[in-house]
Amino acid sequence: MAPNPTPPAEPQDSPDGYVGLEADRAERLARDRGWSTVRSLEPGTIVTMEYRFGRLNFEVRDGRVARAWKG
Template sequence: MADLPNLPDNPQDDIEAYVGLAQESAEEQARARGWTTVRSLPPGAIITMEFLSGRLNFEVKDGTVHRCWQG
């Protein structure tokens, strides 16, 4: 049997604190706090639904984070 991949853990972070921040500031802060992947998306974007540990997603409208979720 193959070994399980070494997946990153989600950082201990208050993800709701990103809501209201400017996109660039939120992305920089997330990376500094240990998120391995940061993805910014426009409202209503069509995305895959696979969960990726260590990824933080931002819904960005007019340069501001309106929603944030893990995976």
């Protein structure tokens, strides 16, 4: 039987630290800190629920991050 793959490491960075930042600044900062994928979403956007290692999600309202979460 093949071994289970080891997922890549995620940055040791709390998503809560991005809340309140301007969206462009938050995206640049997240990439600088090692997040491989950063996506900005409008409130109410329908997204799939699969967890993707290395992805950081931002819900953006009025140009600022209102909510941030991994996956």
